[in-house]
Amino acid sequence: MNCLWCHDDIMPDITWLNFWNPFYEPGKICTTCKEGFPIIVDHVCPMCSRPSKNEEVCGDCQRWSNSEAFQGALERNVSVFSYTPIMKDMMAKWKYRGDYELIHMFSEDVRKKFKEAFGKSKATLVPIPLSSSREKERGFNQAKAIAMLLKRPIESVLTRVQDEKQSKKTRQERMEAENPFQLVKEVKGEIILIDDIYTTGMTLHWAAELLKKGGSTKIQSFTLIRS
Amino acid sequence: MRGKWHFILFLLLISYGSNNHWVLIGLLFLFFIFYHWFTNEELGKQIIFISIGLTIFCFSSFFPSELSPSISIEKSTEPSTYTGSILSNPEKSTTKMGFVFKQNNTKEKFYVQVYTNQSSQKVSNSIQHGAFCKISGSIRKPNGATNPGSFDYKQYLKAQGIHYQLNTDLTNITCSGRSILSYPYKLRENIIIYIKNKFDPNTFAWIQGLLFGNKEELSQELILTFQQWNLSHLLAISGLHVGLICGFMYFFLLRIIGLTTEKSKQIIMVFLPLYAILAGAQPPVLRAVFMAEFIFLFTFMKRKIPLTDIISITAIIFLTMNRDLLGQLGFQFSFLVTYSLILSKDILKKHASFFWGSMHVSFISQLVLIPLQLLHFYYISPLSLLANLVFVPYFCLFVIPLTLCAVLFSWLPIYFIKLFDFLLDIHQLLVQTILDVMEPFTILWVIGEISILCFIAYFITFLGLMNRLNKDKHNQAFLFGIILVLILQIEQVKPYFSDKGTITVLDVGQGDTIVIELPHRKGIIMIDAAEEVDFLSNDSDLEHIEENKVGRYVLRPFLWSKGIKHIDYLIITHPDYDHYGSMTYMINHFDVRNVYVNPSMVQLKPFSSITKINAIHQGMKLKIGEYDFRVLYPGQENKTKKSNDSSLVIYTELGGNRFLFTGDIGEAVEKELLKTYPNLKVDVLKVAHHGSKTSTSEDFLQATKPKHALISVGENNMYGHPSKDVVDRLENMGINLFRTDLNGAIFYYFQDTSGTFSTMIP
Numbered sequence: 007m008n009c010l011w012c013h014d015d016i017m018p019d020i021t022w023l024n025f026w027n028p029f030y031e032p033g034k035i036c037t038t039c040k041e042g043f044p045i046i047v048d049h050v051c052p053m054c055s056r057p058s059k060n061e062e063v064c065g066d067c068q069r070w071s072n073s074e075a076f077q078g079a080l081e082r083n084v085s086v087f088s089y090t091p092i093m094k095d096m097m098a099k100w101k102y103r104g105d106y107e108l109i110h111m112f113s114e115d116v117r118k119k120f121k122e123a124f125g126k127s128k129a130t131l132v133p134i135p136l137s138s139s140r141e142k143e144r145g146f147n148q149a150k151a152i153a154m155l156l157k158r159p160i161e162s163v164l165t166r167v168q169d170e171k172q173s174k175k176t177r178q179e180r181m182e183a184e185n186p187f188q189l190v191k192e193v194k195g196e197i198i199l200i201d202d203i204y205t206t207g208m209t210l211h212w213a214a215e216l217l218k219k220g221g222s223t224k225i226q227s228f229t230l231i232r233s
Numbered sequence: 234m235r236g237k238w239h240f241i242l243f244l245l246l247i248s249y250g251s252n253n254h255w256v257l258i259g260l261l262f263l264f265f266i267f268y269h270w271f272t273n274e275e276l277g278k279q280i281i282f283i284s285i286g287l288t289i290f291c292f293s294s295f296f297p298s299e300l301s302p303s304i305s306i307e308k309s310t311e312p313s314t315y316t317g318s319i320l321s322n323p324e325k326s327t328t329k330m331g332f333v334f335k336q337n338n339t340k341e342k343f344y345v346q347v348y349t350n351q352s353s354q355k356v357s358n359s360i361q362h363g364a365f366c367k368i369s370g371s372i373r374k375p376n377g378a379t380n381p382g383s384f385d386y387k388q389y390l391k392a393q394g395i396h397y398q399l400n401t402d403l404t405n406i407t408c409s410g411r412s413i414l415s416y417p418y419k420l421r422e423n424i425i426i427y428i429k430n431k432f433d434p435n436t437f438a439w440i441q442g443l444l445f446g447n448k449e450e451l452s453q454e455l456i457l458t459f460q461q462w463n464l465s466h467l468l469a470i471s472g473l474h475v476g477l478i479c480g481f482m483y484f485f486l487l488r489i490i491g492l493t494t495e496k497s498k499q500i501i502m503v504f505l506p507l508y509a510i511l512a513g514a515q516p517p518v519l520r521a522v523f524m525a526e527f528i529f530l531f532t533f534m535k536r537k538i539p540l541t542d543i544i545s546i547t548a549i550i551f552l553t554m555n556r557d558l559l560g561q562l563g564f565q566f567s568f569l570v571t572y573s574l575i576l577s578k579d580i581l582k583k584h585a586s587f588f589w590g591s592m593h594v595s596f597i598s599q600l601v602l603i604p605l606q607l608l609h610f611y612y613i614s615p616l617s618l619l620a621n622l623v624f625v626p627y628f629c630l631f632v633i634p635l636t637l638c639a640v641l642f643s644w645l646p647i648y649f650i651k652l653f654d655f656l657l658d659i660h661q662l663l664v665q666t667i668l669d670v671m672e673p674f675t676i677l678w679v680i681g682e683i684s685i686l687c688f689i690a691y692f693i694t695f696l697g698l699m700n701r702l703n704k705d706k707h708n709q710a711f712l713f714g715i716i717l718v719l720i721l722q723i724e725q726v727k728p729y730f731s732d733k734g735t736i737t738v739l740d741v742g743q744g745d746t747i748v749i750e751l752p753h754r755k756g757i758i759m760i761d762a763a764e765e766v767d768f769l770s771n772d773s774d775l776e777h778i779e780e781n782k783v784g785r786y787v788l789r790p791f792l793w794s795k796g797i798k799h800i801d802y803l804i805i806t807h808p809d810y811d812h813y814g815s816m817t818y819m820i821n822h823f824d825v826r827n828v829y830v831n832p833s834m835v836q837l838k839p840f841s842s843i844t845k846i847n848a849i850h851q852g853m854k855l856k857i858g859e860y861d862f863r864v865l866y867p868g869q870e871n872k873t874k875k876s877n878d879s880s881l882v883i884y885t886e887l888g889g890n891r892f893l894f895t896g897d898i899g900e901a902v903e904k905e906l907l908k909t910y911p912n913l914k915v916d917v918l919k920v921a922h923h924g925s926k927t928s929t930s931e932d933f934l935q936a937t938k939p940k941h942a943l944i945s946v947g948e949n950n951m952y953g954h955p956s957k958d959v960v961d962r963l964e965n966m967g968i969n970l971f972r973t974d975l976n977g978a979i980f981y982y983f984q985d986t987s988g989t990f991s992t993m994i995p
Contacts, residue, residue, distance in 0.1 A: 017537040018236025022576045022699040025541065149819055 009036035010111045011096070027223040035111040042092040045115055046085055046232060051139060054207060055085040055232045069188050070211060080214035080225055085232030086116055101202070109148075112230065113155045118227060120156055129196035130161050130224070131141050135187070137166040152230055153155055153200040162201040163191045163220075164213055177206050185212045199227035235538055238545035239572075239955065245549060249556060266587040281621050295547060312371040312617035315343070315399070319408070322362045322418040322514070325349075326449075328359065333395060334642075343372060344393045348402040356403045361419065363412020370401035379740040379977030380787050382611065382682070392560035417510040421445065424511065424640075431643050433654040435661050440636045443628070446470040446513035458668050460610075461675060463599060467628050470512045471567060475521035477633055478508060491710065502529045514560060516551070517567035523547045524571075540575045544568070544827030564604055573699070575603040580702050587626075595621040600695060601716075612679045613721075620671065621727050632660055662890070665871065669853055672954050680725045681796025687724045725796050729754045734887060736981040738995070739791060740973040741765070741955070743923065743947030744811035747894065749887070752984070753947050756801045756857040760883065760894050764814020784818030791978075792823065799824035802855065806896030807880040808834050829855075831881045851909075861885060863914075866898070866906055877922060884913075888983020894920035895928070895935070903933040913937055917981070920944045920963075924955020924972075934966055941969045941990065948974040 007016050016036045024030040033040070050057055051064040053071075058064050063071075070076050088095060102110040133149035141147050153160050164187045175183070199213055206226070214225045320342065321333040327349075334345045345368060349357055360366070375398045378385035390396070425445060429437050438450035448456055448468045456461040459465050466473070479501055486497035487530050508521040527543045548568055551558055558564045574581070577597050584593050595618050603613055638651040683691075698713035733751040742765025751757070764783050792798070803825050805813045817839065819825055825845070832848040834840050850856070850869045855862040866882040880896025893915040898906075899922065906913065918939035921928035923946040946954045955972065963970050969990075971979045977993030 015537050018539050020236050020239070020539050020541040020576065021579050022703040025576055026696075028237065029235070032236070202864070224950065 007032060007034075009033045009039055010108055010200070011039040011042075012036060014038075033111075033114055039111075042090065043096070043112070044088050044090060045119070045122045046088050050232075052082070054083045054204065057088065066207065069208065076211045076215055079218045080199075080207070080211050080227055081212065081226045082227060083118065083207065083232070085204055086112065086119045087231050089203070089231050089233035095232075097202070097226065101144065104145050106146055106151065109151050109155065116152065116155050116230065117157075123191070124198060124228065127196060127198070127226075129198045129224070130193055131156060131158050132161055132163055132193070132197050132199050132213070132217070134199060134201040134209060135162060135164050135166045140166075148202045149200050150215075152202060156200075161193060163189060163193055164216070165190055173205075180206055180208045183208075185216065187213055187216050189216050189220045191221075194219065194221050194223070196224045197222045197226070199225065201229045203231040203233060204229040205233045235542060238542040238549070242548050245552060246559075249552070249559060261330070264735060265701070310371050310373070312369055314367060314369045315372075316365070316367050319360065319362060319364045319366060322415075322421075323360050325357075325422075332360065333393070334366065334399065341397065342393075343377070343397045343399045344390055344395050345370075345399045345401065346586070347406060348400075350402070350520045356406065356408070359405070359408040361408070361411040362415040363410065364408040364415070365410045366406060366408040367406040368401055370397065370399045372397045372399045374398070377994065378721070380528060381737075381788060381972070381993070382790035382793050383976060384790075392557055394555075394557040396934070405744070414510065417507055421511045422515075423827070428640060428643060431650055432639065433657070436639065436654045436657040439632070439657055439660070440469050440639060443474070443633055443636045444470075444640060445511065446515055446518060452957070455664075455668075461614055461617075461677065462620035462624075462668075462671070463602075463606075463614060464620060466566075467624060469517055469563065470515065471517040472521040472524075472571060473625075473629065474512070474633065475505070475518060475525060477629060478637070479505070479525060481634070496739045497534070498529050501844060516561060516564040516870070520544075520547055520551070520567050520571070522565075523550070540578075541572070544571055544575060550551065558662075562605075562609060564595040566602060569601055569605065570598045573597055577699065578704070580699075583705075584636075588622075591622060591625060592618075593894070595625065597699075598699075603721075604683065604691050607680055608681045608688075609719075611681050611790070612677045613794070614675065614677055616674060616676055623667065644952070673899075678721075679726075679793050679796055679798045680721055682794045683721075683724050683745055687720060690720050691717065728796065733863035733982060733984045735793070735838075735983070736887065736892070738919070738943050738945055738971070738973060738979040740977045741787055741945070743950040743952070744783070744814070745923075745945045746783075746788065747895070747919065747945070750795070750797075751857060751860055756860070757797055757799065758802045758857075758862070759800050759819070760802065760804045761812040761896070762803065762815035762819050763811050764818075766810050768790075781815065781818045784815040784822070788815055788819065789822060797823075799826060801857070802827045802829060804829045804849075804881060804883065805831075805834070806882075806894075807831060807876050808837055808840070809876055809897065829881075831879050833867075833879050834870055855857050865893075865910060866902060867887070880921075882906065884915075888988025889986035889989050890916040890941075890981075890983070892919070894919045894938075897922040897925075897928075899925075899927045900930045903928065903930055907933065907936050911936075917943065918968075919940045920955070920959065921953075923947075923950075924959045925952070926958045929959045929962065931962060934968070939968055941971065943979055944970065944972045944974075946972060946974045950974075956973070 008014060009016050014036055016032050018030070018032045019037065020030075033159070035043075043148075046055055046057070049059055049061055052061060053067040053153055056064050056066070068082070094112075096108060099105045100195050131153045133147060133153040135149070136144070136147050137143075150160065150162070166186050167188055197217055199210055199217075201210060204210060210227045210229075214227070217225055241261070247260065266466070315334070315336050317334055317336040319332050320335050323330045323332040329346055329348050331344060331346045334343045335341070336343065347360070374396070375387045375390050377387035390398070425441060425447075428440055430439065433795040434450065442448040442451050446469065446614060448543075451468070456465075456468065459468060482501050483497055486492045486500055486586050487494060505522045505525055509518050509624065512518045514642070524540075524543050524547050527538075527547065528540075531538050531543075551564070574594060574597060577593070580597075581593055584590050599618060606613055606632075633655070635656060638656070642649060642653075657797065693715055694716050698717065700752050701707075701710035701713055728750070730753065732752045735748075735749075735750045737748045739746045739748065741767045742767065745761040746763045749756075749758040749760070749761040762784075764781070800823055802817060803816065805816060805828065808830075816828070820828075820843065828840075828843050828846045829849045830840055830846060832850050835846060835848045840846055851864055851866055852868075853864045855864075863884045864881060865884050867879055877897035878901060880898045881893040881894075882896060882898060882902070882903070883892075885892050885894075889928055891914060895918070903921075913936065915937040916939060918929075918934075918937065919942070920942050924944045944955050960970065971990065973979060973990060975994070979993075981988055981993050982991070983989075
């Protein structure tokens, strides 16, 4: 087996945790590469997973809770990895150049983190959609790809109308834009939104606001990366 | 197959355990089916793998799994001539040499001991590894242990596949030829002789111990202290030494000579096997060298392979070549420690600092070895972790490099040699001082022989502990640690909850030592503590006679194997050395709470200085719980001049049988006893005075009517004990006779009102 990132041979990593298990298989990524994708461990803002020394709610999140429109929409965001240059390369390769397999590098860590954060919750997974044209261009929806790793029921209840790349905009532009989503079907009960990256949080808050109006009680989000 | 080899090893161990190679083949087959199913790895590779595996097993010594000897003899045979070849490198000392010899037609292995008194250099030189020899002599079965807990030479040889001993001398042996391996062995011998002539005895002892894996020149005391602090691994060449040697060589070749990394590694690869033989080729050093060679080989092939596979493959090769290794202490310790350190790599990586790193290495190795340590030595020393923290870096960074330099620069002029001698004198002084300072802090937690249940429970909990440690869950790991201690604690206090008691008549040679353990550990009573008197031994090497032989090799191992560290009552019947010789040893090494002697002894020399001493006499009764020990003799004022006739006579009832312990009393005292106690009836009689004809009179036997008789007597003793008259007398009366010279230790197990006898040698 070779590393999905550097294509080097991966050596099975036998420790006290797995030596007894004859069916143990090494991960899809080698230990050296793995170090380039740092997992967010602790000392984060409890609301958005941004690194924060004293674990207080960060300024951004305070602003979200103070804003009239989005107050109480998104309860909490949990992210798995922090955003490093290598991660940026990975996103480029995965999202824009369509190397779908790369997501499997993270499957184990994603599952582990999800279980830690939402293990007991019975919430429905709602991936953030792409516009149909964009999805056609890329061949897959990255949010759905992540959601599919979690092996839980997925409800695609949102669609995207307007279609400008978020990543090409400044914070200001993002904040001023209009809500690009529409609700196809109302979902009662708990929801976990899934996306690839949480940058300003705008996208997720838009989606959350819409779902809240649609009658969902508790909305949280889970993203691969927190930048 | 990478990362799975330890399962193959596991299957191999199971099939060795079940002693059936079909089990192995079946299990291997199942394993591969499952493996293929779950991984979908190409089947082609596995077919190759299976065929290689089967070939190895077919050609290994494993298949004709002979466990029982092919010839059977009673005790020894008439002398005859055997032809065969020498399988091991002969171990030579000044007066004798020993080697493993494989007889040609029966394929039976003997351990041959050759006395080399009449020096014939030519013959002695022809005895080499692989030589073909004709040896005349009589073969005999090696001696088994005659006491619980003692070293079992028979078992020790059996673990090497040897069932017989052959003793002979140089006139009865002719050898010719040699194997390739004999050349490096000869080189080793010559280097050792060369070094012995160059350096001081002290320097030589350390060089031989640390580089050549032979610690016989180091003082017995030091070796014992090292053992108590779990430091013995420093004196047995292992991965540590091989790693260091590799490191030095690599540094030297790369930095000083300026070779490429590739070249340096190749040179080390060629040198290591030679080093393994120079270092004595014991299992730990062979393991380390094999593993190092594998690692180098795989780096040259640019293949990555986990260390677990490397060590598993090494173990599989070792065990298929020689399954007897499995029973050897060095093999078990070495592989177990290495495995657990390899599996701990995540844990060790997290603690990269020198201090915490070595702390963890020590901690993990000691923890995994505790069950084995208990099986072999019955104690653990909790503070040995600290000793290792001090000594391991000191030996790695100073002493081993120093001894290595001493050997490498031994061609330098005499003042350099003197410098090395000086440095190693300082080292000796330093080690001695540190050990002396640590001495008062020696804590030995004596647990005794552990049960298989405890063994399993310990290892399961240990796996849990390591798992939590690996997951960084320190609180849970700590909890598991507490459970580990509890498991050992429960094992230790088990006798306190048992309603079974034991009387053990130990085989102490010509002397008496009887240990009574009352149920629920209500009391531990020791009647007499013998020491062997062998003033007539005509052995030429008198300096080899050790003090406290019985104490060290019989009493301590026996008591420790039962988890006993204290004696409630030590009763010395009379002041003869074969009854009190080990008393001082007992007082120094055990918590002896009371010493009882007969009235005439309190003023005598070694006894008068003991503080907790008391005289007991006729009419007194020692009451422990519901158990009574009555003193029947001697009276308070004893007129006899004979030491034997002043012996304390103790009467007690245990497990429904009446016991009489008679010391060394003679016929006169027996008469007196019958006069004082006309109704004295006895079920079990400890025959007085080792079965001498001056005791155990017909009248006494008629009157007391014993059913069983116990004689504590040395094999082939110079007094001719037990006397034929006494033995005949006992047998004629239909008394069941037990003798320590024939039966080894004698046990009486009792519970409530029933008791049964058994013996060490059936």
